Amino acid sequence: MKQTSLNIIAIGIFVLTMSALLGPIFNVSPLIPAIATFSVLVLATIDTLGWQGQGGMIIVDLVEGTSSERRDRIICHEAGHFLVAYLLEIPVSGYALSAWEAFRQGQSAQGGVRFDDQKLAAQLQKGIISDQLVDRYCTVWMAGIAAEDLVYGNAEGGAEDRAKITAILTQLKRPGESKLKQSWASLQARSLLENHQSAYKALVEAMTERASVSDCYQAIHQHLSVHQN
Missing domain, CATH: 1.20.58.760 (Peptidase M41)
Known part of the structure; x- marks a missing residue:
C-alpha cells in the first residue's frame, strides 16, 4: 500500500481515537466521527486499489504544496x-x-x-x-x-x-x-x-x-x- 494512503489511514484512526476520548466532553455523537473515519478508510482503500495511490498523492501534494x-x-x-x-x-x-x-x-x-x-x-x-x-x-x-x-x-x-x-x-x-x-x-x-x-x-x-x-x-x-x- 502506498505510503500516502497509509498516512491517511493513520490519520483516520487517530481521529476516531481522539473522538472517542473527547466526544463525551463536547457532547458529540460517536456515530459522526465513526462514519467520517470509515469513509476515509474506504476512500483510501479505493485509492490504493483503483488509482494506485494517486488520489492520496494529490491530496498530500496540495496540502504540502502551500509552502x-x-x-x-x-x-x-x-x-x-x-x-x-x-x-x-x-x-x-x-x-x-x-x-x-x-x-x-x-x-x-x-x-x-x-x-x-x-x-x-x-x-x-x-x-x-x-x-x-x-x-x-x-x-x-x-x-x-x-x-x-x-x-x-x-x-x-x-x-x-x-x-x-x-x-x-x-x-x-x-x-x-x-x-x-x-x-x-x-x-x-x-x-x-x-x-x-x-x-x-x-x-x-x-x-x-x-x-x-x-x-x-x-x-x-x-x-x-x-x-x-
Missing part, C-alpha cells in the same frame, strides 16, 4: 534533472511540478521531468546496454539531488531517483554498485550544474512560469551561448 519553500525546492530539483538531461542529450518530453499538474496532463499523479527513454528501454529489452548510456541516465537521475544540495546545502527529495539507479543496476545484475554509482553520478551532475549556473538559473525562472519544454530549451540555449562566448 513557498517547498515549491521552490521542487522547481530547483526538477530544473536540475531538466538541465543535465539537456546537456547529456537525453530528450525531455514534459514536466510537472506537482501531483495535480501531472494528473491534469494525463500522467500518473506524480510530479517530475519526463524523458524520452525509448533508447534505454530498447537496450534493456535486448539485454545489451552500454555503460555510457547507464552513466548518462544515472547522472540525470541524481541531478535533482545535486541541484538541491548545491542551492540549499542539503536534499530533501530524491528517494525515487536513487531507487531508479538501484532498479536498473539490479536488472543488470550489478546491485552492489548502486551506492557507488549514486555518489559518482551525483558528483558528475553537480559539476555540470556548477559549470552552467546561468543556464540553470534561467531554466528555474522558465519552469517557475510553467514555460513549455521548447521554451525551456530556448532559455538554456541562450544562456549556454552567452557562456560560451
Whole structure:
C-alpha cells in the first residue's frame, strides 16, 4: 500500500481515537466521527486499489504544496534533472511540478521531468546496454539531488531517483554498485550544474512560469551561448 494512503489511514484512526476520548466532553455523537473515519478508510482503500495511490498523492501534494519553500525546492530539483538531461542529450518530453499538474496532463499523479527513454528501454529489452548510456541516465537521475544540495546545502527529495539507479543496476545484475554509482553520478551532475549556473538559473525562472519544454530549451540555449562566448 502506498505510503500516502497509509498516512491517511493513520490519520483516520487517530481521529476516531481522539473522538472517542473527547466526544463525551463536547457532547458529540460517536456515530459522526465513526462514519467520517470509515469513509476515509474506504476512500483510501479505493485509492490504493483503483488509482494506485494517486488520489492520496494529490491530496498530500496540495496540502504540502502551500509552502513557498517547498515549491521552490521542487522547481530547483526538477530544473536540475531538466538541465543535465539537456546537456547529456537525453530528450525531455514534459514536466510537472506537482501531483495535480501531472494528473491534469494525463500522467500518473506524480510530479517530475519526463524523458524520452525509448533508447534505454530498447537496450534493456535486448539485454545489451552500454555503460555510457547507464552513466548518462544515472547522472540525470541524481541531478535533482545535486541541484538541491548545491542551492540549499542539503536534499530533501530524491528517494525515487536513487531507487531508479538501484532498479536498473539490479536488472543488470550489478546491485552492489548502486551506492557507488549514486555518489559518482551525483558528483558528475553537480559539476555540470556548477559549470552552467546561468543556464540553470534561467531554466528555474522558465519552469517557475510553467514555460513549455521548447521554451525551456530556448532559455538554456541562450544562456549556454552567452557562456560560451
